[in-house]
Amino acid sequence: MTTTKEFVGTLVCIQDYEDRAKEVLPAPVFNFYIDHADEGQTMKDCKKAFKRYRLRPRVLKDVSNRQFSTTVLGHPVSFPICISPTALQGFADIEGDKATARAAESLNTIMIVSHCAFFTFEDISLAAPSATIWFQIHLYKDRNLTRFFIKHAERAGFKAVVVTVDSPIMGNRRNMKRGDETMTARKEYRPRMMNCYDPNNPEVRSAIANGDIALWDYLQEQLVTSETWDGIKWLRSITKLPIVVKGILTGDSAREAIQAGVDAILVSAHGGRQLDGVLATIDALPEVVKAVKGSGVEVYIDGGVRQGTDVFKALALGARTVFLGRPIIWGLANDGENGVKKVLEIVRDEFSLTMALAGCSKLDDIKASMVVHESQYLSKL
Numbered sequence: 001m002t003t004t005k006e007f008v009g010t011l012v013c014i015q016d017y018e019d020r021a022k023e024v025l026p027a028p029v030f031n032f033y034i035d036h037a038d039e040g041q042t043m044k045d046c047k048k049a050f051k052r053y054r055l056r057p058r059v060l061k062d063v064s065n066r067q068f069s070t071t072v073l074g075h076p077v078s079f080p081i082c083i084s085p086t087a088l089q090g091f092a093d094i095e096g097d098k099a100t101a102r103a104a105e106s107l108n109t110i111m112i113v114s115h116c117a118f119f120t121f122e123d124i125s126l127a128a129p130s131a132t133i134w135f136q137i138h139l140y141k142d143r144n145l146t147r148f149f150i151k152h153a154e155r156a157g158f159k160a161v162v163v164t165v166d167s168p169i170m171g172n173r174r175n176m177k178r179g180d181e182t183m184t185a186r187k188e189y190r191p192r193m194m195n196c197y198d199p200n201n202p203e204v205r206s207a208i209a210n211g212d213i214a215l216w217d218y219l220q221e222q223l224v225t226s227e228t229w230d231g232i233k234w235l236r237s238i239t240k241l242p243i244v245v246k247g248i249l250t251g252d253s254a255r256e257a258i259q260a261g262v263d264a265i266l267v268s269a270h271g272g273r274q275l276d277g278v279l280a281t282i283d284a285l286p287e288v289v290k291a292v293k294g295s296g297v298e299v300y301i302d303g304g305v306r307q308g309t310d311v312f313k314a315l316a317l318g319a320r321t322v323f324l325g326r327p328i329i330w331g332l333a334n335d336g337e338n339g340v341k342k343v344l345e346i347v348r349d350e351f352s353l354t355m356a357l358a359g360c361s362k363l364d365d366i367k368a369s370m371v372v373h374e375s376q377y378l379s380k381l
């Protein structure tokens with residue numbers, strides 16, 4: 001029988017990894033990862049939107065030595081491609097979040113751990129002690145739970161808190177609604193998920209009052225529809241860690257985020273899993289970049305980034321770095337830590353190639369004038 005590992009050499013792009021993940025993962029699990037809100041317009045459009053921007057290369061520039069290491073919130077990274085938080089990575093690979101953290105460590109990039117990780121914060125930081133790890137939370141109904149996560153993550157050495165602000169309530173996930181099977185798969189992992197947050201710890205025990213429900217379900221119930229920017233101000237008052245808000249798509253929200261005291265903004269549509277029909281993240285990016293100008297707040301993007309040219313376009317339009325969501329899961333599903341490394345390396349190498357072909361030898365060479373939206377030049381033809 002052919003094993004997944006034997007196939008790995010033939011996978012040359014992220015789409016190959018996704019196709020193979022579809023073959024190797026149980027259907028309910030793949031369906032969970034690929035899930036989206038409503039008709040999936042935003043999930044598909046985030047990918048397609050990159051193709052609506054065309055490149056305007058420079059030529060006859062010395063590109064023999066290309067430099068793309070940078071810093072993100074002051075942390076050095078080898079390339080501007082980081083890892084978005086994705087829940088339940090342990091369905092894709094038994095080592096889940098630990099494998100992802102090791103890949104991030106060995107390639108020197110940043111990982112954001114989801115609030116629905118499979119392992120405790122300590123497990124993850126011990127697995128990859130020199131990795132730069134941020135952690136993602138929501139502003140939970142129970143402020144003590146939020147505080148508990150923050151303090152726990154601070155102790156584990158995590159370097160920033162990423163607050164997801166696009167989820168006052170869970171989006172209309174159709175696969176999940178359909179999926180008794182998905183639910184079954186999820187429940188099989190219940191004991192390990194409960195372990196994530198050390199149920200023996202009295203603080204967690206009180207937070208997870210009902211031991212019969214999976215932590216994941218519990219956390220969904222903790223989403224709160226009445227939350228406001230005051231929640232971010234409260235967060236600012238209880239931690240010295242930098243705060244990144246994830247899920248901003250407009251200049252107005254970006255300005256409110258700055259007023260609330262955030263350090264960075266991750267332009268994100270939650271992979272199309274929250275409000276369907278919002279604008280594609282790459283289309284939202286320029287407005288957010290413009291709104292934060294002069295504030296010192298960094299802007300990042302995720303959603304639909306699948307190849308090196310996407311990274312180039314995002315940087316040209318003002319993102320400091322991109323983040324990958326599903327591609328990391330496809331890497332995990334194919335070959336665990338090694339698969340995540342391969343996925344990151346593929347996008348990194350494609351980005352390096354794009355820089356060379358576009359006449360850029362350093363990140364500062366990538367300018368807004370090097371991309372054009374197709375509407376601007378097609379209308380002139």
Ligand SMILES: Cc1cc2nc3c(=O)[nH]c(=O)nc-3n(C[C@H](O)[C@H](O)[C@H](O)COP(=O)(O)O)c2cc1C
Pocket residue numbers: 032033034046084085086087088114115116136164246268269270271272273302303304305323324325326327
């Ligand atoms: C399976 C899955 C789980 C996710 N879990 C979380 C999560 O726990 N917290 C969060 O803020 N975003 C979550 N996201 C959204 C991602 O962080 C990210 O915004 C999105 O996947 C980026 O789009 P991409 O998948 O096209 O790269 C999840 C996305 C997927 C696909």
